[in-house]
Amino acid sequence: MIRSLRAFFLSLLIREKILITGFLVMVALVWLSSVSGRAARFIRASRVTTANLNEQQQWLSNRATIEAQAQSAAGRLDAVRTLDATKLLAEVSAITAEMDLKGTTSGAPKDASSGQFSVHTLEFNINKVDWNTLKQFYLALSKRSPYIGIEQYSMQVDRANPQLLNASFQISSVEISRN
Numbered sequence: 001m002i003r004s005l006r007a008f009f010l011s012l013l014i015r016e017k018i019l020i021t022g023f024l025v026m027v028a029l030v031w032l033s034s035v036s037g038r039a040a041r042f043i044r045a046s047r048v049t050t051a052n053l054n055e056q057q058q059w060l061s062n063r064a065t066i067e068a069q070a071q072s073a074a075g076r077l078d079a080v081r082t083l084d085a086t087k088l089l090a091e092v093s094a095i096t097a098e099m100d101l102k103g104t105t106s107g108a109p110k111d112a113s114s115g116q117f118s119v120h121t122l123e124f125n126i127n128k129v130d131w132n133t134l135k136q137f138y139l140a141l142s143k144r145s146p147y148i149g150i151e152q153y154s155m156q157v158d159r160a161n162p163q164l165l166n167a168s169f170q171i172s173s174v175e176i177s178r179n
Contacts, residue, residue: 074116074176081147083173085109085120091148092124092171095140103127118175121151128164141171148173 009017059066083091089109096104107123126134134155141148152170 077146077174077176082175083120083147084118084175085111085122085173088120088122088148088171088173091144091173092122092141095137096126099133099137099140101126101129101133101137103129116177118177119172120175121170121172124169124171126167126169128158128161129167130164134165134167146174 009020012020086109089106092106103126105125105127110121112119112121126137129137138150141150149172150169151172152168154168156166158164158166
């Protein structure tokens with residue numbers, strides 16, 4: 001088979017040989033490009049996987065220390081002072097009422113439970129408020145730490161009045177089940 005292909009190739013004119021050789025070189029380049037792209041994706045995926053496995057191994061090797069620190073932190077919390085979703089909403093509403101904030105809205109609290117602990121999250125918005133009042137609200141929430149915390153915070157200038165701000169908070173609380 002190879003001998004007949006070689007004989008056929010040698011019987012061609014020089015321009016036909018150049019054309020066929022050029023075509024075969026282009027096919028080889030396209031194939032090599034495809035192989036190199038797949039190899040690069042494989043190498044990137046293997047590096048990401050290796051990094052993830054190393055991180056997981058580090059967490060697993062530090063398991064005893066992490067559990068001891070979690071037990072220590074849980075021991076410092078007073079189960080009576082922790083807040084469920086309703087108490088979280090009531091506490092945030094009390095702070096806003098104490099500060100006489102108008103234009104506040106809140107979403108429905110979301111709960112995530114994992115045995116002994118429950119984390120309650122509340123979306124809370126304050127519209128058309130000045131910087132000092134917003135800062136006082138933040139400080140009032142900070143006084144309730146570690147029972148109330150701010151997970152996310154965003155602030156925008158009010159379009160109608162650039163002197164006022166619109167703020168959005170994601171406020172969370174931890175509840176220890178009293179079993």
